[in-house]
Amino acid sequence: MKQDARKRITIDHVARRAGVSKTTVSRYLNGHYEALAEQTLKRIQEAIIALDYRPNRMASGLKRDRSHLIGIVVADITNPFSTAILRGAEDVCKRHGYSLMVCNTDNDPAKEREYIFMLQAQRIDGLIINTTGQNNEFLHQLAAEHTPVVLVDRKVPELGFDTVGVDNEQATAEAVHYLVEQGYERIAFFSEPIDGISSRMERLISFQNVLRRYGHCSVSDIYEIDLRSEKQLEKKLDAFVHSSQDQSRVLFAANGVILLQLILELRKKGLQIPEDISVLGFDDLDWAPVVGPGITTIAQPTYEIGVTAMERVLQRLEGDDTPARQISLSGQLIVRGSTPSSSKPDGNGSSATTKSI
Amino acid sequence: MKQDARKRITIDHVARRAGVSKTTVSRYLNGHYEALAEQTLKRIQEAIIALDYRPNRMASGLKRDRSHLIGIVVADITNPFSTAILRGAEDVCKRHGYSLMVCNTDNDPAKEREYIFMLQAQRIDGLIINTTGQNNEFLHQLAAEHTPVVLVDRKVPELGFDTVGVDNEQATAEAVHYLVEQGYERIAFFSEPIDGISSRMERLISFQNVLRRYGHCSVSDIYEIDLRSEKQLEKKLDAFVHSSQDQSRVLFAANGVILLQLILELRKKGLQIPEDISVLGFDDLDWAPVVGPGITTIAQPTYEIGVTAMERVLQRLEGDDTPARQISLSGQLIVRGSTPSSSKPDGNGSSATTKSI
DNA sequence: TTGTATGCGTTATCAA
């Protein structure tokens, strides 16, 4: 019935051709060279090359209960933040002979759940996840099956998993501190909905803490934007812009997505950066230097987050059963022209200063 | 020896609990409801839920020679062009119960080869690849094993595979046509190294063809830039800038990466867009509207490319064995302020006109 | 409508 009668090459063919048993071939495949006569070793090598044999990972996976697959679940694969993490994870993965299964949830808990199920069905060996926080039960299940789970960007304390992300508290504090010192009278915090998302929460809290320490009036200039609804951003930005008429003011964008949306909206309104309003954003996107006078940003070590998360998974896989670790990598404030000192309304122009924090 | 003595739930457990044989359970799992008594069907359902059973895809995959895995190999996963494709492919994949294995090659043929091997080992059911063109032999092998392969963005005629991408000829022609009509005296083509990469080649050829038709002098203003070498872009941009002193001029960036690099370099030199030099880029990146006066771009239907490629794979998987198809999706010229009519050095400001091509 | 027996390609156990 099948088109091609010639079956695929299996370990049996290799064994036959090398004149040994498949056990012996298997030993070779798994690097037990100590237990092989030089003669047989060579014969096996030759047979493998001659037949162009490729071991079947489904078979060995079934037997050993190891798929060599690592799942990675991100909120939005088109977000540069996610892809940088992906790339970091991928590089490490490859080096260790694992492959990545990538899943995109759009922050939808239902989609996330479906993906977790799929990944479980594939018997992934480990999982890196930027979770919505709504599927803790299923994540727990994974862990109970001894599948290491590492959370990136977002923490869920009750899960007790390893966690990797930027140090939001420090990075935000540094940036807000800087803005206050630049003399801004009004500093607005724009974020996607906080929900229970730890990274957003941490940034908000740090933002408010710093302002409170300074006795700054902007403690309540907080705007949560659901980008799925058309006009929210426009309205809320309007509200802030009008309420801060004639004051020196700056927008703190809590992530790269909201940063871009804010800049688009400012442009639509004909507001100039920084003449009419200043801007600072979390996430140092590649276009930040070329928009307006250059956008001041907080650079996240996204690639390293991916690398670190993946390394954590591999360590767990190798038997590390020390308590869960919360790993925070530090961010870096990159000052550009979008946040000039508010007394002297001009500034550094296109030069960029970086400041480790 | 193992930590957890409780083994995983298998089809056997379900069978036992439901009081049937595993054959029957298997029938249920595969949707052969016609062959099941309502009674047993219910009992099986209950057992599955009670035990929270998840079929093991490695096992079923081994038996059926189907992994439910689709490989996707891209040159650079941090490039928005790639991620948009990824997202399209992913959406379709998910709808059909497949999962994506994502691989990143950095345009390195060696890496590409390693990944192809890995994917073969995992017995992927299909492959979408943005290939370097240096591993045709191995891609052929895959096809010989009846694994559908679909090429995105780059064609390799001798491979005889399905192909999905933007219509480079049309899109480029439209854009160059537009630039000529805007009255530019010098139009420079900047691209990453053409090598044998079909999409780059097609854009170049179309570029030159249009200029020739017009008897335009810029037919040889061609610059290939290897971005891995530090100063190449700077030097070549310098060369063009100096050679076109006092002429109206525009940069045609053949993809999004080179576009951004050009803009960064212009800024470093203190050259204004469009006062000192105009710019047009292939790939409508999300920041294009907010850089300078807005960058005129060619929008590629990247998401649709991903969707279409994945659909092609699935069709092949379902037995479609019609001849290979070359699918070209049309691009869209999006006119913004970076390419004003060169006679009247001002223009549309921030408004954008789109023009289907 | 259901069950028995066999095999998918690999690894692990045990014996030689």
Place this chain on the structure above:
DNA sequence: TTGATAACGCATACAA
């Protein structure tokens, strides 16, 4: 140093 044999979890031919 090597090999025979029995799993791994599932699907299928065939029988009942």
